[in-house]
Structures are given as structure tokens and as C-alpha cells.
Amino acid sequence: xxxxxxxxxxxxxxxxxxxxxxxxxxxxxxxxxxxxxxxxxxxxxxxxxxxxxxxxxxxxxxxxxxxxxxxxxxxxxxxxxxxxxxxxxxxxxxxxxxxxxxxxxxxxxxxxxxxxxxxxxxxxxxxxxxxxxxxxxxxxxxxxxxxxxxxxxxxxxxxxxxxxxxxxxxxxxxxxxxxxxxxxxxxxxxxxxxxxxxxxxxxxxxxxxxxxxxxxxxxxxxxxxxxxxxxxxxxxxxxxxxxxxxxxxxxxxxxxxxxxxxxxxxxxxxxxxxxxxxxxxxxxxxxxxxxxxxxxxxxxxxxxxxxxxxxxxxxxxxxxxxxxxxxxxxxxxxxxxxxxxxxxxxxxxxxxxxxxxxxxxxxxxxxxxxxxxxxxxxxxxxxxxxxxxxxxxxxxxxxxxxx
Amino acid sequence: xxxxxxxxxxxxxxxxxxxxxxxxxxxxxxxxxxxxxxxxxxxxxxxxxxxxxxxxxxxxxxxxxxxxxxxxxxxxxxxxxxxxxxxxxxxxxxxxxxxxxxxxxxxxxxxxxxxxxxxxxxxxxxxxxxxxxxxxxxxxxxxxxxxxxxxxxxxxxxxxxxxxxxxxxxxxxxxxxxxxxxxxxxxxxxxxxxxxxxxxxxxxxxxx
Numbered sequence: 001x002x003x004x005x006x007x008x009x010x011x012x013x014x015x016x017x018x019x020x021x022x023x024x025x026x027x028x029x030x031x032x033x034x035x036x037x038x039x040x041x042x043x044x045x046x047x048x049x050x051x052x053x054x055x056x057x058x059x060x061x062x063x064x065x066x067x068x069x070x071x072x073x074x075x076x077x078x079x080x081x082x083x084x085x086x087x088x089x090x091x092x093x094x095x096x097x098x099x100x101x102x103x104x105x106x107x108x109x110x111x112x113x114x115x116x117x118x119x120x121x122x123x124x125x126x127x128x129x130x131x132x133x134x135x136x137x138x139x140x141x142x143x144x145x146x147x148x149x150x151x152x153x154x155x156x157x158x159x160x161x162x163x164x165x166x167x168x169x170x171x172x173x174x175x176x177x178x179x180x181x182x183x184x185x186x187x188x189x190x191x192x193x194x195x196x197x198x199x200x201x202x203x204x205x206x207x208x209x210x211x212x213x214x215x216x217x218x219x220x221x222x223x224x225x226x227x228x229x230x231x232x233x234x235x236x237x238x239x240x241x242x243x244x245x246x247x248x249x250x251x252x253x254x255x256x257x258x259x260x261x262x263x264x265x266x267x268x269x270x271x272x273x274x275x276x277x278x279x280x281x282x283x284x285x286x287x288x289x290x291x292x293x294x295x296x297x298x299x300x301x302x303x304x305x306x307x308x309x310x311x312x313x314x315x316x317x318x319x320x321x322x323x324x325x326x327x328x329x330x331x332x333x334x335x336x337x338x339x340x341x342x343x344x345x346x347x348x349x350x351x352x353x354x355x356x357x358x359x360x361x362x363x364x365x366x367x368x369x370x371x372x373x374x375x376x377x378x379x380x381x382x383x384x385x386x387x388x389x390x391x392x393x394x395x396x397x398x399x400x401x402x403x
Numbered sequence: 404x405x406x407x408x409x410x411x412x413x414x415x416x417x418x419x420x421x422x423x424x425x426x427x428x429x430x431x432x433x434x435x436x437x438x439x440x441x442x443x444x445x446x447x448x449x450x451x452x453x454x455x456x457x458x459x460x461x462x463x464x465x466x467x468x469x470x471x472x473x474x475x476x477x478x479x480x481x482x483x484x485x486x487x488x489x490x491x492x493x494x495x496x497x498x499x500x501x502x503x504x505x506x507x508x509x510x511x512x513x514x515x516x517x518x519x520x521x522x523x524x525x526x527x528x529x530x531x532x533x534x535x536x537x538x539x540x541x542x543x544x545x546x547x548x549x550x551x552x553x554x555x556x557x558x559x560x561x562x563x564x565x566x567x568x569x570x571x572x573x574x575x576x577x578x579x580x581x582x583x584x585x586x587x588x589x590x591x592x593x594x595x596x597x598x599x600x601x602x603x604x605x606x607x608x609x610x611x
Contacts, residue, residue, distance in 0.1 A: 039427055148408060153415065274426055301427040312423075 017235065022323035029316045040303045047258055047306050051313020054250050054262070055143055058314065059321035060236035061243035064140035065360040066131045069386045074401055076215035078208025079222070080240060084365075085201045087244030091369035092197045094252045095261070096185040099370060105256055111185075111370030112261045114357035116377055117178020119170065123355025124363065124378040126348045128385025131360070132393060134159070134345025138264040138359030141349075142311060146318025148328045154339055155346040156268075162350020163265055164272035167288040173355050184371035193371045200376065201368070234324045251366065258306045261366030264314075265353035267307035270297050272350075341396035345389075356382075 029052055037045035057063065068080030098104045099111045114120065131137045134155040136144050141159055144152040185193035212219055222239065225232055232238070254262045273283045277298075283289050289298050302308045322328040334342075353359040356378055358367060364382065367375025394400040 039431075148412060150408060150411060153411070275422070278422075299430070301430040302423055303427050304430075 017326045018323045018328055021328045022320065025316060025320040025323050029313075029320055032312065032316060036303055036309055040301070040309075043257070044303060044306070044309050047254070048309040048313040050250055050254055050257065051310035052317035052320075053313075054139075054247065054310070055146055055314035055317025055319075056321040057238065057243050057246050057250070058139055058143040059147055059318040060325070061238040061240055063240065063243050063247065064143075065137045065364070066135065066140050066386075069128075069383065070132060070390055072208060072211070073387055073390055074399075076211050077220050078205075078212045079220050081208050082205050083240040083244040085205045086241060087248045088365055088368050089198055089201045090245055090248035091251050091261075091365065092201075092371065093194065094248075095255060095366075095369045096193045096197065096371045097190050098252075098255065099183075100185055100190045107256070107259055109255055109259050111183065111255075111372065112263065112358060112362055112366040112375070113181045113183045113370055113372040114363070114367065114374040115174075115178040115181045116374050117174070118176035119173035119178070119355040120357060120363075120374050120377050121381055122173070123166075123352040123357075124381035125352070125385040127352030127356055127359060128382030128387075129389040129392070130162075130345040130348025130350075130352055130385075131382075132345070132386050132389025133341040133396065134349055135342060135398075137361075138268075138349070138353065139314070139361050141346075142264065142314045143318035146315040147322035148319070151334045151338060151342050155342040155349075158343045158346025159265075159350040160268045160272040160275075160346075162347035162352075163269035163354050164276055164283070164350070165347075166351040166354025167269050167273065167283070167294070168286055169351075170354055171287040182373040184373065186371070197368065197371055204379075236321070236325050247365075248369075251369065254310070258310075260306070261362070261370060262310070263307050263358055263362035263366060264311060265307075265350070265359045265362060266297075267305060267311045268350060269354060270294075270302065270305055270308060273298055274302060335397055337397040341393070341398060352385075 033045050033048055033052075036048050063083075065084060068084060072078045072081050095111060098109060102108060127137075131140070134141065134152075136152055136155060138159075141152055141156050145156050183193070184196050187193070188196060209219065225237060225239070227235060251262045254260075273289060273294075276283045284295075284298060288294055297305050319328065349359065353362070356363050357374060358364075358378070360382070363375055363378040367378060369375075390400050392400070394402070
């Protein structure tokens, strides 16, 4: 806690927060929003605002996929995973019917549907492995950087490098065998698509319940929050389930406003490509950056890119939440082995996300919610990679299957 | 928060802000060069815009494209089953595909017309969803050596030259008086229709 800590409403419902960082990040959040509205348009500013809400939600609930998967794999506790599955189910309940309509509010929308191919198999596995070494997934990396984590800043840097390398190799990977993209909503109709998606999510949730009960005899109770009411709203921690529902709502809002579901890692590749251009690497000659979408993104301002402005919002929103929680940048020194793991993890995640058409957000959350079969394949392979990653963590001085 | 972290994050923030600002202003200063590579030659004022146009036999008056799909925010894909579009969603460029919400043709989503492949000055070559260099080519059946995207290919139903396209009867690729010879890419610079491409604001069909 910094010296500028302010005590607000002392007592059981009171909370402390870092006044200086909170004021700075709040003002910064507003200024950046206004700047985006001025430089581009209100549409981009709204997406930035959505990113801010996502960042606050992710930080206050510590809603990370990495920790949840590791906790289930190591401790056989599935509460976090079930919150993730519920979040995806709620989003799917809206996504699949809306995608079938095509333009529910007049704007055409598209889902996160991708081919079911070799690139997804390899990319998802690498991503899962990398997220255990890196210490966070796509969203986790952003919100922890916003929260002031030095280690995750390094993960982000290498995440960006990996994403750029992935753009160099993706065309080659796409030459390998792949099944065509399959959308459950298209294959089975809206009702069938929803039924299969809900059934699959329920089955995974049931597996987590069975595993947890076998290991512990009962399901873990939700821990009692240290504070309630307004203090909890501003300070956290937010309940996982309610935060999952909020994140589902924000992803639905993203689909309606941006026209595509929430995604994160395309922005990383774009940032890296622009930096690479700046230091003289001719990425604009690479095949990927000559495809229309990436070429357009590379040729325009980064503020024109939906994913990038949302990412900016997530980082600054998380910084604001961290300041409210009085936890901004709590850790200074990080062991060298852990930094090496962060770098390796970042590279693997960046490369893997590019090959797999997204990360835990773009492929897992938005993919499954869109009814895409590739999202399910991503889940299976990323979970397998995560398992290997947990086993490798002790080599870098981190906890693995054995504490 | 330690001084070390304050310095680190402050430096990162300043560098990122500087980078974003530099990127934004360098690109907004170069919009024509990036988004609309070369102005198309427009028909002389007062002249029949169809006179030198291989599409001149085209009954523009009855052309369902008369309401230029790129104009006024109308998206030709909006009314179509985008879900079945081979260019939709599954390719890495999904967000930018012609059916995507970020469709630059959608004027209301792109009030400043940035990067609009349908802009009058843009020859469309790099952005044509049927073009071999299109983002769709790597991941969809249009790819793999399909030189002529207008030939009988699996994408026919969805490409702008496809038989199921409302413009098909009148487009330069269709077997119609408009197309005396097969033309690979209706938007290619070498295409005599380029200046009149169906996406162009200057499309004489639009005016008629």
C-alpha cells in the first residue's frame, strides 16, 4: 500500500485504496477515451469503454483462465472452471441466435468460427503450455499488466514477439490438412446448436464436479468475502459467477457494437508488426500482412483497430481497479528463472494464438459461444498443453503438480 | 508501489503513448496513399459514361446494383446469409470481410471512409474477396490456384461475380453482353471495367 492510501468509511464495510494511482488512472481513462473519440470516432471510444469495464471485471474477480485450469488440474477444485463454462453458456445463448439472424440490430455481425485444422491443434497446445509458463492467458496478461505486474509486462512483450512470428508462419500452417469451419448453429440450426453447446458445456462441468467430489468428498463452498456492498464493488474481490455473467454480457455487447466477438491477440500481432516496421523489418511484404484485413489494420492507425482499443481499455481499466483495490504494482523483484519462464510462455502464447485463431478469449470463450467446433478443439488441446505446462513449471522455480 | 515500478511503468506508458500517437498521425496523414491507392479515371463530364465501357450494353437501368451496394451504408452482404459465406468468420480476416461488421463499405461504420475498398479511387485489387491475394484465399475453397474467381468455383454462390449474386446478370464476369471475354478479377487494375467497378462510387451503373 502506498503512502497516499486513503481510508474510506472505516469499519467493517470500509476499504483502503491508493488515492494517487486511482486518481491518475481514472483521469487517464477518461482522457484516452476522449482522445480516441476525437481521433477516430465515438464507435471506437465506446469499444474502448467496453474494454475498460472488462479490465475492471477481470481484475476485481481475478478472472483468469490459467489459475482456474491449474487449480483444477493440481488441486481438483473446479469452481473457477465452472464459472468459465457458465459464462460461455450465457454468451452462447445470445450469440448463436443472433448470429443466425445475421444483423439483429441492423449491423451485420460475424461469429468467431474457424477451420478445424492442424494449425488449431498445434497452436492451442502451444498456447496452453505457454499460459502456464507465462503465468496468464491473453486476458490474464493484459489485466495483470494493468495491475502493475512487472513479470507479466515481460510476458506481454514476448507475447507480442510470438504473435508477430506467428503471422510470418500462419500461411504455411494453413497449407496443412484442415476440415472446413463448422458452426453448430449452422449445422444443427439454432435449437440444435444451442442444445449441443449447452450439452457439451454441461458435460465438462459434470466432469469437474465428479473429479472434485472424488478428491474432496464435496464441492468447494464459495469463500466468504472480506467485505460487502459498495466496499466490495470498488475494492473487490468480485464473485466469480457474477463476474462470469458480467463478462458474458460485455462480450454480447462487443458482438453487437463491434460486429464480432471479443478478441485480444490480433491486437498483439498488429502492435508487434507496427513496431517491426518501425525498426525496418518489412512485415508488409509478408503474406499475412497482405491479406486484406491485416493489410488494412497495418495500413491504418492502431486506434482504428477494434481489438487494440479494447485492449487499451482493459489495461487502463485494470490499473484503475488495482488502484481501488490498493494493490497496484505489489511485487518488484522477480526471480530470473521466473522471468525466463515468462519470456518462453509469452512467445508460445503469441505464436500459438496466431495459429489457433485466437486465445482463451477469441477461440475458447468467443469460439464456443459462437458455436464453432474449432473452439472445442482449442479447449481440448489447450487443456492438454496446460497440463504439460504445469508439469514444466518447477523447472523454472514455480509450483507445479507438487508444491 | 515502489519507485522502481513507478519508473518502469511510467516509461512503458510514455513509450506506448508516444508510439500510438506517432502511428496515428503518420497514418492519418497518409490516408490516400494507404487506403485509396490510385484515383480511377472518371468519365468526362457530360459524356456517356458507358461509351467506352465494355459494360455499355449493360441495361443499367434495370441493374439491381443501381442502388450501389457500397453507397449509403447499404451492405450487399447484409441481406445475405453471411453465415454461409466462405469468407465469413473462419478466416483470419473475419473482422474485415465484406460481410463483417467492420465492412468498410458500411458508411455509417466508417464515416471517414478510411481504407474503404469500395471507394471510387480504390482499384479494389488487394481487397477483392475473390482475388487470389484475398484473405479468403488461404483458408477457403476460392484459394488454391483459382485464377479466375468467376469461373465455376465452390464460392460461386457467394462471390460478387457468382451466379447467385443479384448483380450476376449484369456484372462483367457473367456470361452476358457485358463480358465479351472472361475477366479474372472485376476489380483488377487491368480490367477495363476497373474504373467502373461495381463498388466504385463512380460506377456509371450507380448513377443510372
